Amino acid sequence: MKKVDEKILEVKNLQTHFFTDEGTSKAVNGISFSLNKGETLGIVGESGSGKSITSLSLLRLIPSPPGKIAGGSILFKGEDLLTKTEKQMRSIRGNEISMIFQEPMTSLNPVYPAGEQIAEAIRLHQKLGKRKHGIKRLTCFGSSASLHQKRGQNRSRMS
Amino acid sequence: MKPEVVINNTELNVKERKSPKLRHWKAFYKKFKRNKLALVGGYIVLFYILLAIFAPLISPQDPYEIDLVNKLQPPSAEHWMGTDDKGRDILSRLLYGTRLSLTVGFVSVFFGAFIGILLGLTAGYYGKWIDTVIMRIVDVLLAFPGILLALAIISALGPSLINVMVAVGVFSIPMFARIVRGSTLSVRKLEYIDAIRALGATDFTIICKHIFPNILSPVIVQATLRLATAILSAAGLSFLGLGAQPPSPEWGAMLSSGRDYLFSAPHIALFPGIAISTLVLGFNIFGDGLRDALDPRMKK
């Protein structure tokens, strides 16, 4: 904790709303927090309190429609992510900000091996060739086998 | 176990069951009304039904009157859709033909749905070997490619519009049986069916009062879409000369007579085709809309 001042992430008054036929649902209504370099922040709350929506908002992955980031700002390394283009966001996703989803049964594509899917993000952003990174790490889990075979075993390890 | 508790429970149940139902239909109507395309489909179908009912009043001419002097006339002020190879007014024939197509569609789908529902309910409700036997029969009926089963039936019964209804009806049985069986199975497993049975309800009451209402919406959707298929199949069979016989103004038969004059008088084949397509389109989009409104998860 040397560089206390170096804020890597600062969320100010973030509002993510869902506009449905039954009315507007304010899933995230004005959350603010900040995170310094090297710090770990845990957000705790009951289900439906907006933890996932907050995290998805950081990556700008809110399904739209019906969801929309209605207000606030997300400063990442001093730049507002809400003003970035989709292309700029792509180079941040899985590279500078990553998200590990719950439920590997549905969060991983059933037609590809799990290891390959994990390696995909690394390959993409570090411009590595196939099977260089990641996959080797995971071979001890037996992940190069098809997902459907090893899923049960991997599930606990990956989540 | 005290009697008051039981009475209170049933009262509560009735209340609970009624209000969601009402809400369900309101939601359905709201959803359906918002689907503009489906509404258009409904209007097309309604329009054709009205045409069929009032055909004798609105037909400009006698659909059977032969006028060889004016045969193969292109559309004109007197004959809006021209005349056919025997000088009959095509518009009038199409209007009368609406009655035939709608009748064939409704009768055959009703027939197919009735038997299909009966089979599906029996299979789904009683299960075990009855289910196996019925579903094997359904599998066999589905093993015939497309319209060929209907064709085989007609080959035995002989060509006529009545036999087309039978053939097309049989052709629809397996679809209904499958859908009804699936829905029956899922309802039958619910606990409240066991509860009702424990109260001494007969199989007949359970099927009629508790299972049937639950299978109704998929059946209505399927029946609407099936009407489109039935009308197409019946027109196809008549086109092949295996259905309605001349001088019947059946659309498929009219189209068939038009093919000989495709060079000199293409309008003879054109208008019956438009009539069939529009009606079938109406049923298709109406059925799509019903499906979306009744059960968004149901596909196919």
Added chain:
Amino acid sequence: MFVFIIRRVLQTIPVLLGVSLVVFLIMQMVPGDPATLLAGEGATKETIESLRHELGLDRPILYQYVDYVLHAVQGDFGESLRSSRPVLDEIMVRLPITLELALASIFITVVLGMIAGIISATKQYSAADISIMIVALLGISLPSFWLGLMLIYFFSVNLQLFPVSGWGTFSHMILPAITLGAGGAAIVARMTRSSMLEVVRQDYIRTARAKGLKEHIIIYKHGLKNALIPVITVVGLQFGALLGGTVLTESVFAINGLGRLIVDAIRTRDLPMVQGGVLIASVIFVFMNLAVDVLYRYFNKRIDLN
């Protein structure tokens, strides 16, 4: 996989027996006596009786059915009442033409249908999507025989691009294949679209997005393969509709295939021919379904779990 194929092949046997039984029973519903029909007008009672005996019609019905199946398995479907030639011989002359037509049409169904469906789904609510969906709705509503006639009118009569009827060259194939394949293409397009839209909502697509993958990689690598799995089943079912549809298309374009053979046989009340034709077309469809099931299984390994 191998066990699955064997089991699936064995499962077709009762279906095929059922199909043959249905065909056999339908022919039993024919009013009148086949022997009388065969003997022709003015035949004596003795001739008819001996013919009945010869055909085995005086024996119990179950016996007749077993006899029919035993002969059919050996390729003996009886003789055509009209030409007195073996039914199988006549069918074998016509079958290749129908299969050619069916394959050309299924090609149109699959390729056109999938491409249209993918475009529609990836550009949901765009002008392209809306027009494709309207055309697809028309596609499932147009009677194929009418579409065929209109194609002949525009492309053969007016523009003289293609021959009006017949079979043999590539240009003969185009209009009939479009006629027969259009309806299926419309269904496949609708199915592909809804399946794609369903897949795009799945969690693993969100995961792919979170990795920062490009949109087209997300769609084609992570979406398409999953989306096409249910489409395979639809294509299999379409093959059946298509095989039945050859009856109409061959009639419109005067193609001497199996479909036309069956229709002509119905008109001339050549029952053994109808029986044989319908049976063989059904057998082809049953085996086609078998192939689709194996393919489905291959693509959808998840079934293993269930």
